[in-house]
Amino acid sequence: MRSPGKLALLAALLAGTSLAQSRSPSAGWLGNLTVTVAGTASWVENISRTSFAPTRKDAATYELSLSAGRHQQLASAWLLHGSLDATLLTVPDYDLGNQLALGPRLGLQRKFGLGPLAPVLQLDTALAYKSSRLDADRGWTAEASLRLGKRFTPGLKAGLTGQWTEHNARSATFDLSQHSFSVDATWDITERWSLSGSAGRLSGDIVANASWPVWGQAIGGGLGPEIFTYYNSRPWQVTDLYGPRWVSYNVEADVDLWSLAATYALSDRTTAELRYGSAFVVNKIGVRYPTDSWGLSVVHRF
Amino acid sequence: MKSRFLLALLVVTAVTRIAAAPATLTATVKDAKGAPVTDAVVSLIPLEAAAPPPAEAPGEVAQELQEFLPYVTVVQAGTKVAFPNRDSVQHHVYSLSKAKKFELPLYSPGQKESLVFESTGLVTLGCNIHDWMIAYLLVVPTPWYAKTDAQGLTSVTAPAGRYRVEVWHPRLSAALVQEITLRSAETLPRDFNLTLKPDRRIRRAGAAKSGGYR
Numbered sequence: 437m438r439s440p441g442k443l444a445l446l447a448a449l450l451a452g453t454s455l456a457q458s459r460s461p462s463a464g465w466l467g468n469l470t471v472t473v474a475g476t477a478s479w480v481e482n483i484s485r486t487s488f489a490p491t492r493k494d495a496a497t498y499e500l501s502l503s504a505g506r507h508q509q510l511a512s513a514w515l516l517h518g519s520l521d522a523t524l525l526t527v528p529d530y531d532l533g534n535q536l537a538l539g540p541r542l543g544l545q546r547k548f549g550l551g552p553l554a555p556v557l558q559l560d561t562a563l564a565y566k567s568s569r570l571d572a573d574r575g576w577t578a579e580a581s582l583r584l585g586k587r588f589t590p591g592l593k594a595g596l597t598g599q600w601t602e603h604n605a606r607s608a609t610f611d612l613s614q615h616s617f618s619v620d621a622t623w624d625i626t627e628r629w630s631l632s633g634s635a636g637r638l639s640g641d642i643v644a645n646a647s648w649p650v651w652g653q654a655i656g657g658g659l660g661p662e663i664f665t666y667y668n669s670r671p672w673q674v675t676d677l678y679g680p681r682w683v684s685y686n687v688e689a690d691v692d693l694w695s696l697a698a699t700y701a702l703s704d705r706t707t708a709e710l711r712y713g714s715a716f717v718v719n720k721i722g723v724r725y726p727t728d729s730w731g732l733s734v735v736h737r738f
Numbered sequence: 739m740k741s742r743f744l745l746a747l748l749v750v751t752a753v754t755r756i757a758a759a760p761a762t763l764t765a766t767v768k769d770a771k772g773a774p775v776t777d778a779v780v781s782l783i784p785l786e787a788a789a790p791p792p793a794e795a796p797g798e799v800a801q802e803l804q805e806f807l808p809y810v811t812v813v814q815a816g817t818k819v820a821f822p823n824r825d826s827v828q829h830h831v832y833s834l835s836k837a838k839k840f841e842l843p844l845y846s847p848g849q850k851e852s853l854v855f856e857s858t859g860l861v862t863l864g865c866n867i868h869d870w871m872i873a874y875l876l877v878v879p880t881p882w883y884a885k886t887d888a889q890g891l892t893s894v895t896a897p898a899g900r901y902r903v904e905v906w907h908p909r910l911s912a913a914l915v916q917e918i919t920l921r922s923a924e925t926l927p928r929d930f931n932l933t934l935k936p937d938r939r940i941r942r943a944g945a946a947k948s949g950g951y952r
Contacts, residue, residue, distance in 0.1 A: 468827050468847075507867070509828050512843040515867060550832045550841070552869035552940055587869070590938045624941045704942045 468506045471738040475500050478731035483527070484645045484678040485717065485725045491647045493678045495529045505541070517543040521564065532570045532677050537577065539564030555586045570675055572607035572684075591624040601640075608671040609686050614640030618693065630699040638691040642717055644725055648674075648681035666721045687719040702734075709733045761920035764893040767886045767905060767930045774890025775907060775932055777810040779876050781883035782894050782901040785917070789880040792817045796852065799863060799873055801825045801845075804942075806863055806873030810908065814881050815858045822850040830866035837861050837877055860906075870942035874908050898922040909934040 476499040484493040505519025519541045527533040543560040562579040578601070585595035596619055603612035618636025625631055646654065651672075657664040672685035697711040710732055717725040767778040783789070797819035800807045804825060813819060821831055823845050831842040837859030842851050843866070855861065855877045865871035882896040898920050905914040910932055920926060 507827070509830060509844050509867060512830070512841065547866060550834060550866050551864055554866075587940075590940045627937075627941065630941075701941065 468508075470505055470507075472503045472505075472735065473501070473738070474503075474733055474735040476731050476733040478729050480727065480729040482725065482727045483530070483533075484682075485642070485727060486645055486647075486650075486678075487723045487725050488646065488650045491650060493530065495527055497533075498526045498528075500524045503541075513547050515545040515547070517541075517545065517560075521562070523564075530678055532675065533568075535566055535568040535573070537564045537566045539577075552587050552590065555584060558583045558585065566603070566605075570677060572673060572675060573605050573610040575603060575605035575610070577601065577603045577612075592621070594619065594621040597636075607673060609673050609675075609684050610643055611671075611686065612641045612643070614638055614642075616640075616691075616693070628701045630701070631697070632699065633694070633696045635694040636692075638693060640688065641686055642689040642691065642719065642725075643684055643686055644717075644719070645675075645678055646683050646685065647679065648683060651683040651685070662721050663723070687723075689717050689719040689725075691718075692716045705738070706734065706736045709735070759898075759923035760895050761898045761922060761924045761926065762893050762895045763901075763903065763918065763920065764925060764927045765884075765886070765891070765903075765905070765930060766927070767890045767892075767907075767932060770931065770933050774886070774888065775934070776886055776888050776890065777808075778886040778890070778892075778905055778907040778910075778930070778932065779810065779812045779878075779883060780886070780892055780894055780930075781812070781876075781878045781880055781904050781906075782896045782918075782920075783878070783880045783904060784882075784896075785900040785902055787899070789814070789882075792881060796820055797875075798822065799875060801829045801831070801865070801871070804865075804868050804871060806865075806871055808873070810874050810876070810885060812876045812878060812883050812885060813855060814883075815877050815879050816854065816856055817877075818852050818854045819875065820850055820852040821845075823847050828867065829871070831863060832866055833861050833863055833875075835859065835861045838875075870940045872939060876906055878904070896920060898924070903928070905930045905932065907932055907934065909937060911935060 478497045480497055481494045482492040483495045486492045501521065501523040503519050503521045505517060508516045510516055521541050522538045524536050525534065539562060541560065541562040543558055545556055545558045548555045560581045564577045566573065566575060566577055568574050579599065581597055581599040583595050583597040585593060587593040599616045601612060601614045603610065605611050616636055616638035618634050620632065620634035622630055622632040653659050654663050654667050667685065670686050672683055674681060675684040676682055677684055693715050695711055695713040697709050699707050699709040701707050713729045715727045717727065763782065765780045767775040769775050792814040797811055797813040797817055799811050799819060800822045802824045804827065821842060823829055826847055829845045831845055833840050837857045838855055838861045840853060855875065858877045858879045861875040861877060863873040863875060882894050884892040884894045886892045900917065900919045903916045903918050914930055914932060918926065
């Protein structure tokens with residue numbers, strides 16, 4: 437429900453892409469295009485992001501994403517990336533959670549020196565329209581991130597990332613304004629096996645869910661005055677996302693995130709990855725929503 | 739009288755050398771486990787006379803499918819080497835090696851720059867956009883060199899004489915050096931056993947799926 441006026445930066449970077457094209461007519465658009473497709477099957481515990489443990493819902497999710505992009509060197513140390521990304525997410529058990537997101541992504545990369553060990557600073561911006569089966573969640577998402585990456589040995593690299601996300605949905609319940617900081621590292625153990633991990637903290641708005649009996653108590657004062665006051669100050673609505681009369685509500689929260697992934701390179705272009713991710717959400721008044729997920733992905737670059 | 743005799747001796751020696759049939763060193767290169775080593779460079783550096791200047795034929799290290807081809811190139815000092823971009827994407831070819839430092843930024847498909855490599859030594863090539871791209875250009879002071887094939891075999895044909903044999907490979911800490919004498923029309927077989935370091939190349943494998951949270 438917020439104005440999408442903060443996307444001027446994206447427009448400026450898009451203009452930069454056009455400029456870059458005119459500088460290098462010999463680099464054919466199609467020839468330079470890299471298409472990447474990824475399929476992921478996940479099992480998510482507490483997909484409903486519910487605080488009351490007996491009512492938590494687990495579910496399998498399936499995601500297919502497609503990205504077509506290219507890069508253009510603007511100057512010796514500057515590289516521009518542009519892509520069009522599409523992601524389809526399906527949750528067969530709770531199909532109101534199905535969604536399709538589509539939009540452009542643009543990044544500018546500065547490398548400080550020559551060679552694989554030179555540090556790289558990368559600014560990424562993305563804009564996507566999310567077409568969710570749940571009408572209230574439809575809307576535009578803007579993202580910007582700044583990442584400083586460094587390879588320490590041929591097999592070990594790490595990075596620091598700061599990210600900002602804004603989702604402007606049809607309903608205020610699904611509006612999100614988040615920022616996060618994370619560190620990540622990848623270790624190529626052998627020619628084919630890699631291990632990667634990340635840890636970080638996200639702060640901002642989170643959409644949580646509750647069954648009607650629990651929610652009724654919360655907003656009726658049955659769970660204490662602090663919950664009564666806070667939850668009545670936040671946007672919420674009945675969405676039936678995880679069952680009849682289930683409520684989605686928006687809270688401010690801090691999320692501790694970490695993940696661990698083992699990746700196997702099937703070829704130079706194809707990788708398979710097993711990932712465990714954990715998100716421990718604590719909202720502004722101390723209510724907790726732990727979420728864990730296991731995912732198996734296959735990524736192929738054409 | 740003495741000087742005439744010396745001149746005649748030199749002419750005879752030179753004519754004898756020209757007339758002498760060349761000799762061949764056949765090299766078999768294996769690693770510590772006995773497996774054949776491909777892309778090992780065997781070069782013969784003459785110890786008794788100066789090596790002739792490089793032939794006109796230039797060398798070439800191309801960029802194709804986001805790799806350098808070939809992985810190992812060997813040229814004589816003073817040779818011109820072309821770096822054609824036969825890829826569909828830009829590259830940024832560079833070398834930080836003492837033997838030749840250079841950069842070819844904004845290097846678009848279809849471009850073909852050439853450089854002359856005057857100093858002997860190893861030139862490690864990289865691409866500043868695609869970190870996994872690496873190749874080696876060994877600049878040697880002799881026209882008599884060859885690379886081993888997949889069976890670890892190669893042969894070098896050179897005039898008869900005394901030579902320093904240098905065997906080099908990207909995974910070798912220092913070149914293996916031996917002295918040999920090649921006799922006219924002789925085929926001299928030699929086995930070389932190398933202790934190679936682990937292959938520490940940056941892996942090219944595709945990007946993994948990134949996580950996310952909403």
